[in-house]
Amino acid sequence: MDILVKGGLLADGTQADIAITGDTITEVAPGISAEAGEVIDARGKLVTQPFVDAHFHMDATQSYGRPRVNASGTLLEGIALWGELKQQQTREDIIARALDYCRQAVAKGILAIRSHVDVTDESFNTVEALLEVRDRVRGVLDLQLVAFPQDGWFRAPNGEHQVIRALDAGVDVVGGIPHFERTMADGAASVRAACELAAARGLRVDLHCDESDDPLSRHIETLAAETLRCGLQGRVAGSHLTSMHSMDNYYVAKLLPLIAEAQVAAIPNPLINITLQGRMDSYPKRRGQTRVPELCAAGVTVAFGQDCVRDPWYPLGSGDMLDVAHMGLHVGLMTAPDEMRTAFEMVTRTPAEILGLDFGLAKGKRASLVVLDAPDPIEALRLRPARLAVVSNGKVVSRTEPARSDLSVTF
Numbered sequence: 001m002d003i004l005v006k007g008g009l010l011a012d013g014t015q016a017d018i019a020i021t022g023d024t025i026t027e028v029a030p031g032i033s034a035e036a037g038e039v040i041d042a043r044g045k046l047v048t049q050p051f052v053d054a055h056f057h058m059d060a061t062q063s064y065g066r067p068r069v070n071a072s073g074t075l076l077e078g079i080a081l082w083g084e085l086k087q088q089q090t091r092e093d094i095i096a097r098a099l100d101y102c103r104q105a106v107a108k109g110i111l112a113i114r115s116h117v118d119v120t121d122e123s124f125n126t127v128e129a130l131l132e133v134r135d136r137v138r139g140v141l142d143l144q145l146v147a148f149p150q151d152g153w154f155r156a157p158n159g160e161h162q163v164i165r166a167l168d169a170g171v172d173v174v175g176g177i178p179h180f181e182r183t184m185a186d187g188a189a190s191v192r193a194a195c196e197l198a199a200a201r202g203l204r205v206d207l208h209c210d211e212s213d214d215p216l217s218r219h220i221e222t223l224a225a226e227t228l229r230c231g232l233q234g235r236v237a238g239s240h241l242t243s244m245h246s247m248d249n250y251y252v253a254k255l256l257p258l259i260a261e262a263q264v265a266a267i268p269n270p271l272i273n274i275t276l277q278g279r280m281d282s283y284p285k286r287r288g289q290t291r292v293p294e295l296c297a298a299g300v301t302v303a304f305g306q307d308c309v310r311d312p313w314y315p316l317g318s319g320d321m322l323d324v325a326h327m328g329l330h331v332g333l334m335t336a337p338d339e340m341r342t343a344f345e346m347v348t349r350t351p352a353e354i355l356g357l358d359f360g361l362a363k364g365k366r367a368s369l370v371v372l373d374a375p376d377p378i379e380a381l382r383l384r385p386a387r388l389a390v391v392s393n394g395k396v397v398s399r400t401e402p403a404r405s406d407l408s409v410t411f
């Protein structure tokens, strides 16, 4: 065996050693004693399957302040600023920022990212840059790209054409932004077009869907219905879904079973939407998060995404999915122990499921895992501790020493 992770605690509290040969987990059991090329001492530490970020924008990351800071803090000013920036940035610029972010993400134990890539820029710099980044990080970090028409499928004159061009170039997933189209009817038509394109090409769908405080933004209903009509069950995700927060309960009671029946996954992005939404409210200000506990109770697969790190929409972010889950459980009032464990799964197990990845701590799975300086998922959420070791496809790709304080006072 090449690597033995010794004495670690799994998320359910059981203790097990993990044996790795090549890029595969060959055994998960207590007391494995065979020789190994490398032993990782994980005694008393949580060993988890990798963090996965189901929603990110790698073409915009680390561009905060360019061309200037988003003064209103709104989604719409962010889109306008990004529109200026994408005229100015070069392909090399995007690649350098993206790779820098990938290094930070891997150090934090993120080993897969679904990144939307804005395809509406005629220069195609964003798509070509992220396709190159996908190749450069392959083998360590799984980068899944979504053809995202930021300026609209129909609202941008070239939107639909550019989505198809990006898919032809090798982008993986069909994207869209129905709430940004000019009319509700155009939004619904864009959802239909995206689902039909995905069905014709055998692809997945992930739409920015109803990222709005308007309770009448109901494109998720169309997305679920089109998923059923096109036979895309299990391959479709609705990102954000913030309008659901403001919808009336009677309508939501009809909507939730439809989403569940269509097996459409939900990807809320708590860090971003708690700051972008509610900007036009006085008091009380609405929370910018969809109905996470209710979606879970209805049987919908839910993953928390990060969305942004230092870009026109969000000034903060550190590539730490535990920060994302920490915010998500606060905004969703998910503080019961089982709910906090669910929040941890929403940045590990469920996003891997949505992306279709073979992650998991079991025999025969890919040898990718993270050792955290905490004993269990709840303590990991509370402390957001050091990622002591990150193993990707059977190789140790990062180690981090915990920060220690040396107090010079006594009590």
Ligand SMILES: [Zn+2]
Binding pocket: 055, 056, 057, 116, 208, 307
């Ligand atoms: Zn997004």
